[in-house]
Amino acid sequence: MANAARPFQVLVLNQISELGLQRLPAGRYQVGKSIDAPDAVLVRSADMHSMDIPASVQAIARAGAGTNNIPVKVLSARGVPVFNAPGANANAVKELVLAGMLLAARNLPGALRFVESLDPAAPGLDEQVENGKKPFAGFELAGQTLGVIGLGKIGCLVAHAAIQMGMNVLGHDPEITVDAAWSLPSQVRKAASVSEVLRNAQFVSLHVPLVDATRHMVNADNVRLMKPGAVLLNFSREGVVDDAAVLRALDSGHLGRYVCDFPSAAVLRHPKVIALPHLGASTREAEDNCAVMVAEQLRDYLENGNIVNAVNFPAVSMARESAYRVGIANANVPNMVGQISTAMAHAGLNIHNMVNKSRGEMAYTLVDVDSAVSDDVLETLRAIDGVLAVRYLPA
Structure with missing residues (x-):
């Protein structure tokens, strides 16, 4: 899992506008076409259905509107949001x-x-x-x-x-x-x-x-x-x-x-x-707009857990009120928030702020707590039936 001591690793599968890549600053991000264990993937038209997507991947960002080239259902089952850029082109x-x-x-x-x-x-x-x-x-x-x-x-x-x-x-x-x-x-x-x-x-x-x-x-x-x-x-x-x-x-x-x-x-x-040869979004301006939009969405998710324009997750954005944040992707089933709250309470963690939203079969929870979260607590959360992915996001 990416953390403050290690740059986020972003695999790029197609030519992505430099304006977009500039939104992922060097030092905080390592971006390239040869990344072994990527935290995220930036893609345009590459077909990812037959790709062996590494377990390290926490998000996919498509610099365009359609996501037919991405196995969205498979990624949803892994708790991985798929971002796109509606309206940018x-x-x-x-x-x-x-x-x-x-x-x-x-x-x-x-x-x-x-x-x-x-x-x-x-x-x-x-x-x-x-x-x-x-x-x-x-x-x-x-x-x-x-x-x-x-x-x-x-x-x-x-x-x-x-x-x-x-x-x-x-x-x-x-x-x-x-x-x-x-x-x-x-x-x-x-x-x-x-x-x-x-x-x-x-x-x-x-x-x-x-x-x-x-x-x-x-x-x-x-x-x-x-x-x-x-x-x-x-x-x-x-x-x-x-x-x-x-x-x-x-x-x-x-x-x-x-x-x-x-x-x-x-x-x-x-x-x-x-x-015509699929020219709809083939302008310099559209390619720049799409790349900038998805890069900013990807960065906000990787660093803060916020979700905007994901085709398979609810929109969830919460201003940081604590240095310690946990993002949890889970199945949309009863008592999930209660189990998450109970696990944190048993660990002596005080919840400063929380938001939970659902979209179809998928739900997503952001929790800000007042003190650091241990690996044991994160593993307890992952063990809850229905939890798909847990990310610790210290500021």
């Missing part, structure tokens, strides 16, 4: 969604291919351009209806930008947060279902995580509800859309375009698919 994705709508509405991919096919040395180039441009005429976004499914940070930004461009916006999110609701423009009309959005929008943009409930959210049963010639945009996750169903709708002429950030084998080279 939101502006980058928003701008790419707007670009995707323009690419589709103005038929820009085809127009670019036409221009690239021209011979600059051939006579009458201007005439060739004028005679050949007619098939690439498009339509304007102003006055069109955009449906946004998923009204988190990205969805809200997309909605706001579309309104600024003169579009009508229809939004749906059954699990919208209070913060997202406050930031959602008042002009957004609320839809009661995914089907309602698909029926009424010329453009539909998806901004949901890939979970069991959202897998193939757009499928053979509902893609037929979309307006003839409509444009589907997926800058969320590949599995949210049933590629086979969308390709059939494109081939039949019912769906106008499919714009996505996932060039899968199924959609590659289809004439009505505009596929």
Whole structure:
């Protein structure tokens, strides 16, 4: 376990922005790609499912929003939080969604291919351009209806930008947060279902995580509800859309375009698919923002036990009121706080402050006590049935 006498060891699996790494100061942290017994792992896209994650690991921090590349359930069972950076890349994705709508509405991919096919040395180039441009005429976004499914940070930004461009916006999110609701423009009309959005929008943009409930959210049963010639945009996750169903709708002429950030084998080279190489968060600014956010969250957890933006733990933050702190990850079962308090009382420890919160099957407790905690007490806490991990965090 890391302590004040030994720098925290942080294993880096991908190229992480230097701005983020600077938030882990030398002397207190040793950061690198060759760490034998890491206290934490910083990752972007590396697949950790087949990785033998060392027992020393106390936290995983993903410099991005999605955590599909991380075995979250396995880590939860070990009492290891998995941090991410929700919203840090939101502006980058928003701008790419707007670009995707323009690419589709103005038929820009085809127009670019036409221009690239021209011979600059051939006579009458201007005439060739004028005679050949007619098939690439498009339509304007102003006055069109955009449906946004998923009204988190990205969805809200997309909605706001579309309104600024003169579009009508229809939004749906059954699990919208209070913060997202406050930031959602008042002009957004609320839809009661995914089907309602698909029926009424010329453009539909998806901004949901890939979970069991959202897998193939757009499928053979509902893609037929979309307006003839409509444009589907997926800058969320590949599995949210049933590629086979969308390709059939494109081939039949019912769906106008499919714009996505996932060039899968199924959609590659289809004439009505505009596929980008997973560019959603690929800006310098987004990479910096994600790295800074997760590095700060990781540092606060390693040093103080506070949890912000963990996908598998409740949010728990407590200002230090003592030099002696214990962080306990445990199953969300009855009498856990009572057992923790009793163990500390039997050891003669006075609890100065305590916070306990739960999230689904997981709970987390921070305890500040007035005197040092012995190894015997820590082992007693670890022996409580349902306790997953115990960390001692002296200031």
